[in-house]
Amino acid sequence: xxxxxxxxxxxxxxxxxxxxxxxxxxxxxxxxxxxxxxxxxxxxxxxxxxxxxxxxxxxxxxxxxxxxxxxxxxxxxxxxxxxxxxxxxxxxxxxxxxxxxxxxxxxxxxxxxxxxxxxxxxxxxxxxxxxxxxxxxxxxxxxxxxxxxxxxxxxxxxxxxxxxxxxxxxxxxxxxxxxxxxxxxxxxxxxxxxxxxxxxxxxxxxxxxxxxxxxxxxxxxxxxxxxxxxxxxxxxxxxxxxxxxxxxxxxxxxxxxxxxxxxxxxxxxxxxxxxxxxxxxxxxxxxxxxxxxxxxxxxxxxxxxxxxxxxxxxxxxxxxxxxxxxxxxxxxxxxxxxxxxxxxxxxxxxxxxxxxxxxxxxxxxxxxxxxxxxxxxxxxxxxxxxxxxxxxxxxxxxxxxxxx
Ligand SMILES: Cc1cc2nc3c(=O)[nH]c(=O)nc-3n(C[C@H](O)[C@H](O)[C@H](O)COP(=O)(O)OP(=O)(O)OC[C@H]3O[C@@H](n4cnc5c(N)ncnc54)[C@H](O)[C@@H]3O)c2cc1C
Numbered sequence: 001x002x003x004x005x006x007x008x009x010x011x012x013x014x015x016x017x018x019x020x021x022x023x024x025x026x027x028x029x030x031x032x033x034x035x036x037x038x039x040x041x042x043x044x045x046x047x048x049x050x051x052x053x054x055x056x057x058x059x060x061x062x063x064x065x066x067x068x069x070x071x072x073x074x075x076x077x078x079x080x081x082x083x084x085x086x087x088x089x090x091x092x093x094x095x096x097x098x099x100x101x102x103x104x105x106x107x108x109x110x111x112x113x114x115x116x117x118x119x120x121x122x123x124x125x126x127x128x129x130x131x132x133x134x135x136x137x138x139x140x141x142x143x144x145x146x147x148x149x150x151x152x153x154x155x156x157x158x159x160x161x162x163x164x165x166x167x168x169x170x171x172x173x174x175x176x177x178x179x180x181x182x183x184x185x186x187x188x189x190x191x192x193x194x195x196x197x198x199x200x201x202x203x204x205x206x207x208x209x210x211x212x213x214x215x216x217x218x219x220x221x222x223x224x225x226x227x228x229x230x231x232x233x234x235x236x237x238x239x240x241x242x243x244x245x246x247x248x249x250x251x252x253x254x255x256x257x258x259x260x261x262x263x264x265x266x267x268x269x270x271x272x273x274x275x276x277x278x279x280x281x282x283x284x285x286x287x288x289x290x291x292x293x294x295x296x297x298x299x300x301x302x303x304x305x306x307x308x309x310x311x312x313x314x315x316x317x318x319x320x321x322x323x324x325x326x327x328x329x330x331x332x333x334x335x336x337x338x339x340x341x342x343x344x345x346x347x348x349x350x351x352x353x354x355x356x357x358x359x360x361x362x363x364x365x366x367x368x369x370x371x372x373x374x375x376x377x378x379x380x381x382x383x384x385x386x387x388x389x390x391x392x393x394x395x396x397x398x399x400x401x402x403x404x
Pocket of ligand 1: 133134135136137138141143144167168169170215218220377380381382383384385386389
């Protein structure tokens with residue numbers, strides 16, 4: 001079922017018809033970042049979805065970043081995904097996560113959807129008409145990715161969906177959903193199917209409010225999804241989710257999320273450094289302070305560590321590498337855990353470095369307060385504790401400790 005793999009080696013975006021024909025991926029990302037910046041304060045204050053930034057992602061063709069050129073996509077690489085996610089994360093972590101999660105979903109379609117669904121969805125993605133939401137979390141299993149309790153019912157020649165989704169980023173805006181369900185003839189909880197549903201095939205009901213500490217603009221509402229889809233909207237085949245998760249969802253989630261978190265922490269450090277270098281800042285802060293220098297150094301060290309791990313993981317994904325092996329999975333999990341911990345710590349340290357006025361107050365141009373709130377979600381967004389448990393098991397499978 002696996003078809004065209006993600007192009008990991010070259011990035012020559014074709015000219016999308018009628019849309020910034022000659023713009024590079026970086027220019028398209030910069031225009032989205034610019035729009036995100038304009039609406040940052042309001043979306044964070046109101047915990048509202050960044051509609052303007054999504055509209056810009058649509059019109060610049062960025063929603064089709066990973067879609068092959070033959071479908072009108074930008075044929076982007078993992079490196080492009082990393083660069084774009086970092087750039088958006090520098091401005092707003094919610095916008096970065098919305099984009100990175102969409103790309104992870106779109107790559108599952110590129111790799112595993114069958115004709116004619118594949119062609120239909122890839123054209124829509126490239127045209128900016130398909131923003132995808134992800135439904136994996138489920139009541140009773142928390143974030144346990146490889147299980148699903150909600151059964152997918154066969155009814156005549158249709159598949160019936162009835163799914164409670166406790167948290168769906170962008171669920172109120174999405175044009176389509178990738179949903180994990182228990183396979184129709186499952187004999188165990190880990191027999192999980194991934195299905196695609198157009199919004200118009202579902203009744204989408206909001207069942208709560210979104211009022212979190214951070215990631216407020218991700219607008220990750222609880223939803224209930226009910227409806228019917230034709231059988232060809234199963235991605236891969238029934239029960240294939242485990243394989244899709246190991247080859248696409250896991251790797252691209254960990255890489256995309258880590259890039260967004262790194263961008264958020266790098267943006268915070270950059271704004272602090274600009275404040276310190278500013279003539280007014282030089283008067284306010286003692287740049288001869290050894291404590292301040294050490295804190296800046298530590299923050300930078302943490303970010304360089306994450307960056308090195310991220311780029312190492314990018315090179316692991318190059319070519320046709322099978323990333324389902326023990327050492328590759330350990331590296332991918334290490335990236336996620338390390339990025340979540342170190343990016344948060346770096347920003348926390350910067351709060352101490354600059355103190356109350358610029359570390360804790362909302363109106364500081366450093367935006368450390370918002371960055372810290374947003375980054376607090378990183379360890380929870382697929383729980384680090386769960387990944388450590390999986391890694392402990394993987395360690396036992398590799399007594400020679402071979403590195404990827
Ligand atoms: C901003 C944001 C956006 C998100 N968007 C989406 C989305 O669009 N779609 C989606 O499906 N999900 C989404 N999620 C959910 C996310 O992917 C995780 O599934 C979810 O955060 C896990 O929730 P949890 O911590 O309650 O559950 P769990 O993973 O069950 O963890 C609950 C607690 O139990 C602990 N724990 C877990 N396993 C064990 C164990 N075996 N033994 C002991 N303790 C354990 C954990 O450390 C944690 O403290 C999003 C999350 C965030 C923060």
